[in-house]
Amino acid sequence: MNIIRNISTIFNSTACQDSHVHAENGSAKASLSLSTKKSSLAIAIAGTIALGPVAEAMAKKDMEVIMVTVNKRSESLLEVAGSVQVLDENLLQDFQLDEMDSVVDFIPNATFSAAPSGTPVLAIRGIGTRAGGAMLEQDVGLFIDGVWAGRNNQMQAGLMDVGMIDIVKGTQATLYGRNALVGAISVTTKKPGDRFGGYFQISNEFEYGSKAVEGAIDIPVNDKLAFRVAGMYEEVGGWIHNDGVGRDEPESENSSVRITGVYYTDNDWTITGKLQTSNQEQVGNSFVRLLEGQFTEFDGTDRFTPAAEPPTALRGFSETAFGVDIIAPILTNADIGSERDFVDTSLKLDIPVGDYEITAITGFNQMDYTAAFDPSILGGPRVVAWYDEEYEQFTQEIRLTSPAEDDFNYIVGVYYVDQTVDRLTFQYLNNDQRFWYGEQDMSAWSVFASSTYSINETLRLITGARYTDEGKDADIIVHGNREDDGVYANATDSIDESTLDGSITLEFDGSDSLLIFGGIATGSKRPGLASGNPVNNTDFVGANSLFIPTEEILTFEVGFKYEMANGYINATVFDMDISDFQNASFNNGNLVISSFDVDSRGIELDTYHYLTDEITLKTGFGVMDVEDVSNNAEVSGAPKFSANVTLTYESDALISNFISRASVNISHKSSHWLNATVGESNQYNEIDAVTLLNANMSLSHLDSGIKVSLFVKNLTDEEYADFSYNAPGANNDYIFGVAKGRTIGLEAKYSF
Incomplete structure (x- = not known):
């Protein structure tokens, strides 16, 4: 009861908080609706904790151990201090979580939105690199098989043949680096099995006519070498009608192929190599354009009429400025859309050295991205934007891991990254043009160490430090829309900075079932x-610097993990102070890059329970208060309350020779700002609370390996926007990114 009283006290005394409940295993999932009031949430949490003994008496099977690698070594989820969530293969398949935006819907205290410029925004605890900041790095790190994805655009690549996704919140500078100020998402793809087999699946979605095929096959060459080949192809139908062109948007065609090989040497080395190519082609986008005065908030509009193309857009642009060819194609309303090509390769060596292990991960990523976007509306200013980006990145990490069972264990390592980004942002403006072209070369190296010292049998001290030296060289060419034709300007700038980040955490075993932790961590993100x-x-040319200041963070966290025979509870209280948060926002059609100080504090709670042999409950809650303290304003992407609850039923006794499975999920996020903070020119950027109901029912035939599933997402057809900004011009027109409505589909899978 002390735990219940303490949790209730925290919820009633903290200005704004966060709790996340997480239940995971491969069974079924469902969801319950929860009050957004703090007092009600405290009661809900107390009820969940009190449920433990009752559920323990009902459960007949042992708690499944969930293994994670968020600390760069394999360990039980309940041994990791901090807020960690796991989305396993069953959860990903049940709810068709094949894109990052749908994954983030299942993470309390997290939001995801995509801007027309191709800069998706992933925020955790209200902090994330904002839309429009195309040359800024992330506050949330995305890692795919241990390799950092250095561009926001890579978050929009489809997730295929994934085994597990781990989400760790809080400052992770020691082991993940400067790009994980508020958290990291780690995606683990499936590796080859030791026998021939695989799967093939097809799906058809009825509301928008989307179709997909996916499959994978394991090919063991011998007892030392095996390959896994996976691929997918999908056609996605649009949900916004463009009256000017006469089509539904956005329609997309996506494909991906991955080859993974694993080789076991005679001296116990494990060598894992991966090559993946992906292509995404999208026609149109999900944005509607509305005039101020037509509404007082987003009203569910799902069609629009674009303005006529600017005369300049029908002529195209091709000029040479300072030896660089600046090219933007002829663009009509029918050309609006985007294309992305990804190439991702990695090589991982796991080398045992006695009781120690050396891990070396080499990664190479390449991306080509083009997009055309039309922010004009009928009767409004005539603007068409063109984006063209090329990106390459090489990374190398080498680390030494000591035995985990030692009283003093550690991980030490080195890291190197080399990155090149060339980006053109071009706009046709009536009869004028403007553009920004930039080349940025970045290289950085780091040394890091993390250690755990057992002071006694119940108390441990965890420390970490990371030193990073980073240099950036930038060369830009600009042409303002108020400049005469052919008048261009050139500017160069460079920076070279080093930082030392670190963390200290205390862990205390209150009992065999209770882990209590508290710590402090610092992190930094280089000038953008x-x-x-x-x-x-x-x-730009007259600016003192082409870069905005280094972003720094100080994070405090305390919490506990409590394990029961049938589940667990994980609670974390956090307080984060961010200095010089690197922000990008739209103001009357112009992109404004700025920095300001932000405070974020709250509570996260996640739980998991086997209610019976056949029923599991997984819950996650988040409450947070995020404030732009420099301007005394709210921050976008920061709902004060969020929740995710999943109930799953799975049984092999309901129908003979079949596994019956049903999952229900409710995801809720309270009202929050989509783009800029509170202001007279951005009064429509706030959206109401959104609650999504998702479900899946499936039958798996035990003998044939055939599984048939009925899935539904956003069952109640909730109408809401996931992005907004006010467009150029005196009319103060608004553009909203409209989230997809209800989708219902069938999927058939054959495993062999």
């Missing part, structure tokens, strides 16, 4: 290159 749409050349 400011990019945008210049009005005058001097907007």
